Amino acid sequence: MNKRFEALDAFRGLAALLVVAFHVRLSGSVTELTFVRSSHIFVEFFFVLSGFVLVHAYGFRENLNFSRFIKARFFRIYPLHLAMFVVVCLLEVVKLIAYQQGGFSFNHPPFTGSYAIGEILPNLLLIQSWFSFADPLSFNYPTWSISIEFYLYVLLFPTIDFLTKFKKILWIMMVGIAFYLLVSKVNIFVNEVLRGVSCFFGGALTNLLYRKIHHIKLTKIYGSLLEVMVLVAVVIVVQSSFKYHTIVATLLFYLVVLVFAFESGVVSSYLKLKWFQMLGKLSYSIYMIHAAILFCFISSLMVLQKLTGLELTTMKGNVRFLTSGNELLNNLLLLLLLSFIVWLSQYTYKYIELKGQQLGRPS
Numbered sequence: 001m002n003k004r005f006e007a008l009d010a011f012r013g014l015a016a017l018l019v020v021a022f023h024v025r026l027s028g029s030v031t032e033l034t035f036v037r038s039s040h041i042f043v044e045f046f047f048v049l050s051g052f053v054l055v056h057a058y059g060f061r062e063n064l065n066f067s068r069f070i071k072a073r074f075f076r077i078y079p080l081h082l083a084m085f086v087v088v089c090l091l092e093v094v095k096l097i098a099y100q101q102g103g104f105s106f107n108h109p110p111f112t113g114s115y116a117i118g119e120i121l122p123n124l125l126l127i128q129s130w131f132s133f134a135d136p137l138s139f140n141y142p143t144w145s146i147s148i149e150f151y152l153y154v155l156l157f158p159t160i161d162f163l164t165k166f167k168k169i170l171w172i173m174m175v176g177i178a179f180y181l182l183v184s185k186v187n188i189f190v191n192e193v194l195r196g197v198s199c200f201f202g203g204a205l206t207n208l209l210y211r212k213i214h215h216i217k218l219t220k221i222y223g224s225l226l227e228v229m230v231l232v233a234v235v236i237v238v239q240s241s242f243k244y245h246t247i248v249a250t251l252l253f254y255l256v257v258l259v260f261a262f263e264s265g266v267v268s269s270y271l272k273l274k275w276f277q278m279l280g281k282l283s284y285s286i287y288m289i290h291a292a293i294l295f296c297f298i299s300s301l302m303v304l305q306k307l308t309g310l311e312l313t314t315m316k317g318n319v320r321f322l323t324s325g326n327e328l329l330n331n332l333l334l335l336l337l338l339s340f341i342v343w344l345s346q347y348t349y350k351y352i353e354l355k356g357q358q359l360g361r362p363s
Contacts, residue, residue, distance in 0.1 A: 010271035013279025028327035051203025075360025148196035223264025285345035
């Protein structure tokens with residue numbers, strides 16, 4: 001059953017932009033809306049979608065080879081990870097020069113804290129989110145989820161190869177145990193690992209359910225109604241605050257992926273438009289490059305503020321807010337920033353992602 005889930009691809013791009021907006025603090029802009037301030041939760045959506053898509057692509061193949069499987073996954077994610085790791089290291093060098101020669105002060109001194117030398121090896125091995133001795137948000141901080149996801153690929157393989165008869169029960173057990181440990185706050189595993197396992201293998205189970213019911217044909221009206229209902233539920237849940245909020249959101253993301261896999265409604269039709277499909281294609285680049293772009297942007301405003309005396313950045317608690325002095329201009333600035341990140345991601349996609357994927361294909 002070969003199928004490309006175009007609506008879900010588009011959601012990946014939209015979720016990436018929301019994560020970018022979450023990491024920006026522009027005074028009086030849409031970045032301060034409750035929904036955007038809670039958009040970090042969409043990393044869970046990435047995990048769910050990855051589990052769903054990977055099981056759809058590999059879960060029922062015969063004679064699946066581990067080396068070919070992991071090689072393809074490695075070269076899908078690692079080249080851009082390595083490139084951005086080098087970029088962030090170079091930015092720390094620039095920060096060090098500015099710190100020593102220009103007297104500029106930053107949130108943290110260069111090569112300390114999350115950018116300490118001791119964090120380099122865990123990042124290169126993509127294990128920074130798996131062990132308590134490392135900082136999951138070190139260097140290029142979005143990579144914390146890539147660290148989790150890569151080794152989830154490794155865990156997935158035996159369940160779809162030699163343990164294939166037991167994969168359903170294994171996935172149910174893994175998801176159930178992860179949810180239990182998250183709720184009980186038992187520190188057997190790092191929290192990031194539990195988040196990844198509960199979402200990724202929940203996405204895998206969602207694909208099994210989809211395979212059982214994919215023959216159901218929904219009319220445009222019912223399909224549209226279902227799509228709108230789950231999206232309204234997402235908006236309500238994401239911006240709410242209640243006990244077990246993350247778990248409820250994860251369960252809802254299972255439903256979102258299932259509903260939009262059918263692509264039967266009006267919303268899906270719009271998500272198949274060229275612009276949304278482009279965002280989906282660029283989503284990994286958008287996600288991986290945005291932290292470095294934001295650092296350069298914020299640092300530039302800090303330097304400009306020091307040179308001109310204009311108040312362009314301000315600290316509120318431990319958070320640095322940006323401002324142009326006008327709320328309308330702040331929103332326009334956000335739009336320009338997002339547009340620049342999307343524009344630049346076309347080049348990282350073309351010259352790094354695609355090149356890496358070529359290396360991962362069977363020779």
